[in-house]
Amino acid sequence: MNPIINLIIELVSGALGGNIAGGLLKSLNLGPVGNSIAGIVGGGLGGQILSMMMHADGASAGAAGGGLDIGSIVAQIVGGGIGGGVVMVIVGFIRQMMGGASAR
DSSP, rough: OHHHHHHHHHHHHHHHHHHHHHHOOOGGOOOOHHHHHHHHHHHHHHHHHHHHHHHHHHTTTTHTTOOOOHHHHHHHHHHHHHHHHHHHHHHHHHHHHTTTOOOO
């Protein structure tokens, strides 16, 4: 698949993951914009890390041939969403520890 499409999937999934985590963890919520930004950063990082781990195992050989591999798409969505949620929680925790009020 096209690397740009992969990155877009990871970034959008990260934004969704950040907003879902912010909705579930009200005390760490950064507001919609903050959750989205932290999620986008985490989605890009999480998706890339998971993608590297999959390529190291040879699990996405179908995608390397240029085909549409549903497994790699699902992995990008999961990696991006989890990465986005994790980064949002880390940033929210740091903000809370520094004495910043949560943006609700």
